[in-house]
Amino acid sequence: MTREADFIARLRAIATHPAARGLADDAAVLPLSGEIVLTHDMLVEGVHFLPTDPPGDVAWKLVAVNLSDLAAKGAAPIGALMGYGFTGDPGWDAAFAEGLARALTTFGLPLLGGDTVAMPATAPRTLGLTAIGQAPASGAPSRAGARPGDRLWVTGSVGDAGIGLAIARGVANGPAALLERYRRPVPRLGLGAALAPLAHAMADMSDGLLIDAARMAAASDVAIEIALEAIPLSPALRATAGDGREARIAAASAGDDYELLIAAPIEAQEAIRAAAEQAGLPISPVGTFTAGAGIRLNDRGEPLPLPARLGFEHDG
């Protein structure tokens, strides 16, 4: 059995859903109805993950970043198609397949199809995943629906993955929990589904709180004012980087957290807090949308200059 055939046999063992047709057909075929959410995100070695990241964690991340897009639309996962480039390391491929099986099982996401291709041995590992989900009955909230007076909420904690990346690169020390946040982000599927009916706008936070909030404001044709002191930091981050202004600005402009940003009217406040409590996750109001354009940053009422870099802009 060639190494490719071995990998494909592993994928076939994962792809037991009837719509996958045993990965032996030209395409997946499945019944769908209603509003469907579709996303496709790629991961490239050296750009989105480090050559030293464990292959199983890369598989997890490939699944998680796509499911995070579904979570941001309040959608329930239906299935996925994967594009996988072989780069001549059967051990890596096998460990990836194991991690993929674990991630798909964790999130109940059937593998329905895709493509495996040979790549030149010098090419960076390149992966793509298309995730398909069912929009909530209330409709998939857009990124563009924030209105003046809406509050901006963020789930979980901010900045952990940024320090996790520094730990993975060997340029910082810190607890394993922060490394884990970088390597194995958890898409907020349940909470996303609960928040969607309450939100004017939703998006996931992949490139940084400041940049993703600014994008939501720009798409919605409004301005956003962020309260630095309200940004939720985890105990692990505070123990590592402290809780000063510098640490907070770094957290607010770091990527890879995959939390959700939600724009919602003040009246939704109690329902939002109740949804988060039920999901067992913190949720924090971190800003206010106003008429106008652009992003402003305050610290306990004091206007601050924006950092030169609002977040990660690797790919527009």
Place this chain on the structure above:
Amino acid sequence: MTREADFIARLRAIATHPAARGLADDAAVLPLSGEIVLTHDMLVEGVHFLPTDPPGDVAWKLVAVNLSDLAAKGAAPIGALMGYGFTGDPGWDAAFAEGLARALTTFGLPLLGGDTVAMPATAPRTLGLTAIGQAPASGAPSRAGARPGDRLWVTGSVGDAGIGLAIARGVANGPAALLERYRRPVPRLGLGAALAPLAHAMADMSDGLLIDAARMAAASDVAIEIALEAIPLSPALRATAGDGREARIAAASAGDDYELLIAAPIEAQEAIRAAAEQAGLPISPVGTFTAGAGIRLNDRGEPLPLPARLGFEHDG
């Protein structure tokens, strides 16, 4: 405007379908109902296309190879998501975007979303497309439904793209029509939809007639016997390579033709010919399925040894 921003602006100008949400949201959102067909194929420079292939033709091929999978299931295109890796050549990117717009317009395929990522400058260009289609009311035929006694049909002509690839590589001379078959394959969408209700099994022919016919037979748990003399060769191929046994075997084991293979009972013969006539394409019976396993090759009744290489096996 950065080169990435320029490319994304071009994609936004293409992605006018409301489900694309201006490519400014986390995901595409669209209403679907019934049996949906989903496929994802990647193209890698140096593996699936040549560095010298014109970028607009690479875009065409990315769209066409995915639509060919839909055609093989009799499906009507609904939309596509693209994954695109920037490799630092804005001229190439711009020409690709122009070719993409042309291909999508030609096939009426809305661009609904996807991802653009930075790649290291040394990486081969890597592209992925997910195509979504509506299965025919009669259901999407599987690759695995051929039965003993069924005839194997092939649309169009066989082997043109193989010579076209040799022309593109500069190792053969021949008419532009053959190069065009390699660079700009035409998915058989209309004919695929017309044949689906008549077929026991359907697949597209991307890796070669012999290998793809053998795969259909293996998936269906039957044997296939191919009549070499019945394989349809184009006038351009015959003028270039002749019509001898060697040329026919080369044509039958060459890839990239993107014609359709159809297994159907003898009684469907007239309806199949009528569908092909209406589509303005030739269709030819080239073999017979029998009980058993494997592939056999005859030339006017004389059994031939199989060629060492049945087709293209780049990626399992």
